Amino acid sequence: MATPHEPKQDRSRATRQRLLEATIDCLAEMGWAAATVAVVAERAGVSRGAAQHHFPTREDLITAALEYMFDIRTEQALREAEALSEHLDGLARTEAVVTGLVESCTSPLFKAALQVWTHAAADPALRERIVPLEAHFGRASHRRAVEALRVDDSDPVTHHLVQATLDLARGLGLADVLTDDSQRRKQIVQQWAVTLHTALAAAPGRG
Numbered sequence: 001m002a003t004p005h006e007p008k009q010d011r012s013r014a015t016r017q018r019l020l021e022a023t024i025d026c027l028a029e030m031g032w033a034a035a036t037v038a039v040v041a042e043r044a045g046v047s048r049g050a051a052q053h054h055f056p057t058r059e060d061l062i063t064a065a066l067e068y069m070f071d072i073r074t075e076q077a078l079r080e081a082e083a084l085s086e087h088l089d090g091l092a093r094t095e096a097v098v099t100g101l102v103e104s105c106t107s108p109l110f111k112a113a114l115q116v117w118t119h120a121a122a123d124p125a126l127r128e129r130i131v132p133l134e135a136h137f138g139r140a141s142h143r144r145a146v147e148a149l150r151v152d153d154s155d156p157v158t159h160h161l162v163q164a165t166l167d168l169a170r171g172l173g174l175a176d177v178l179t180d181d182s183q184r185r186k187q188i189v190q191q192w193a194v195t196l197h198t199a200l201a202a203a204p205g206r207g
Contacts, residue, residue: 019044027116102168
């Protein structure tokens with residue numbers, strides 16, 4: 001009989017989700033050093049033992065949090081793509097895509113991920129876990145951008161233009177970490193959207 005186990009399974013899933021969300025919040029707001037299992041558990045409202053039942057090590061917790069961030073961003077991107085398909089075309093579409101990419105890199109999710117990347121640069125064991133994940137995330141982000149822009153990524157010029165846009169978004173995200181860079185960022189996004197749209201229109205792979 002599966003029914004008696006369902007409430008327990010639901011509670012377990014809810015606890016896991018609270019822990020992952022608390023991890024993201026701690027990383028984004030307080031940084032790597034503060035995002036310990038004990039602090040995350042307290043923020044999630046669960047015992048440390050319960051946290052370690054789901055994630056035996058801090059590295060397990062951080063890795064799962066990164067995957068959870070990726071899932072959230074993927075869902076957001078799908079919703080954004082649906083809205084683009086319904087309402088926008090031409091330059092307005094390109095600007096909306098660029099804006100969405102940049103906003104994703106100025107979000108708490110990005111700031112939390114940045115804490116992990118920075119620490120992984122000096123921690124070989126964590127880096128070994130994170131590098132394959134980031135390679136997967138990067139490929140998926142590139143693919144979503146290509147789909148949103150409606151271009152043919154098999155053309156090298158188009159491929160590099162899309163990648164440059166993603167790199168620009170990350171750079172603007174970094175600039176926003178210490179100070180509010182919103183006004184300058186808005187101007188750059190608008191100018192890059194025009195530049196990108198013109199360049200993509202001239203590229204052989206424009207679909």
